[in-house]
Amino acid sequence: MSINATLIGQMIWFALFIWITMKYVWPPLQKAMADRQQLIADGLAAGERGKHDLELASKRSADTIREAKEKAAGIFAEAEKRGAQMVEEAKDTARAEAQKVYDAKLAELEQDTERARSALRDRVAELAVAGAEKILRREVNAAAHADMLSGLKQEL
Amino acid sequence: MASGETLNITQYIVHHLTNLKVGSGFWTWHLDTLIVSGALGLLVFGSMAVLASRATSGVPRGWQNFFEMVLSFVNQQVKDTYHGNHPLIAPLAITIFVWVFVMNAMDLIPVDFLPETAKAVAVNTVGADPHHVFLKVVATTDPNLTFAMSITVFLITIYMNFAVKGVGGFMHEIFTVPFGAKLAPVNLLFRVVEEVARPISLSLRLFGNMYAGEMVFILIALLGIWQLPLALPWALFHILIITLQAFVFMMLTIVYMSMASESH
Secondary structure, eight states: OOOOTHHHHHHHHHHHHHHHIIIIIHHHHHHHHHHHHHHHHHHHHHHHHHHHHHHHHHHHHHHHHHHHHHHHHHHHHHHHHHHHHHHHHHHHHHHHHHHHHHHHHHHHHHHHHHHHHHHHHHHHHHHHHHHHHHHHTSOOOHHHHHHHHHHHHHHO | OTTTTTSOHHHHHHHHTOOOEESOGGGOEEHHHHHHHHHHHHHHHHHHHHHHHTOOSSSOOTHHHHHHHHHHHHHHHHHHHOOSOOTTHHHHHHHHHHHHHHHHHGGGSOTTHHHHHHHHHHHHHHOOOGGGOOOOOOGGGSHHHHHHHHHHHHHHHHHHHHHHHHHHHHHHHHHHTTTOGGGHHHHHHHHHHHHHHHHHHHHHHHHHHHHHHHHHHHHHHTTGGGHHHHHHHHHHHHHHHHHHHHHHHHHHHHHHHHHHHSOO
8 A cells, every 4th residue: 555646636536526516416406306395395385275275165165055045945935925926816816707707697687687577578568458458358549548558567 | 266376365365455557656546546436436426417417306216316315315414414504515425425435336346357357358458467467446445545535625624614714713723722822832733633633534444444345355255165155245244334434434524524614
């Protein structure tokens, strides 16, 4: 073992390799590692935020669903009430209509009855006159007894 | 021990522990140390640089995952120990850990594999003398390398002292800690001993561990058929030493940097 000029050569090699590491190896790798660390930290933070957002959103959606349900129930009750009301109205209308038809028919019937009755009365008067003619077997002056006959007709 | 018929045991061991040299005196260059450490460094740091340029902050895959794991581990050690924010410290620790680890890991390649391959190539291509083709593949068993690293760390420590505390603050600390201004020479002496002991212990620790580990591999390789049941357990145990030594060198460097950047 002897110390000689190799020492100088080795110092140059050593210095060269330190320089390479300092300039071309360590800074880029360190930067890559630091960037990755940042990336991972950001990703984790984003994940946490996403989870939080999801929680909020699910809470909001539950609220919305409950509100919608309430609203739907309200609408349903309203519709039911409205339906019942409409049925009731229809019933009333139908009843009124029926009453109207019934009244009209009744009036017509009464009119018919009246007409028949008056016709009948005429016939009875004629029959009575004819009967009286037959009973009396004599000419009765129709014109002279018209007043009496119409008064009779009124009494029938 | 492929060339056992031409080398005796001592020659075999010495051959394995000799560097491939050019030059003479101080200006001797250990070509194997320089080439192996440089090639490994260029390979790992080059691929890390390529990978880092394509690094994505999305889902990491394959090698990016692996390097991110290693770098975060080192960076965590830096953060736990060093409380300044000098941009040099983390890259320095990463460089030390990764580079020392891959150089140590060359120990796990069977001891004769690369030297014998190099010998065969050298003899067959340039007709070299097989006894003079040396290759020490574990660069951290060369004290030149470990001292080069620890001295560089030492110089950076001095720089950090000046950069963080300023000239006045650093001088004040050297002359007054730990005994106060009245014993300034003693303080200076303590400080010098402390500062000099650090790079020496740092480099000799790594060198000694790896040298001893390599030595055991060589001795196991001498056992003929008995190396088969022994090499594997030692290699498995050595994985621990390889990692631990890389970690210790990195950790102590961080501690020194931390001490240099904090006032007493």
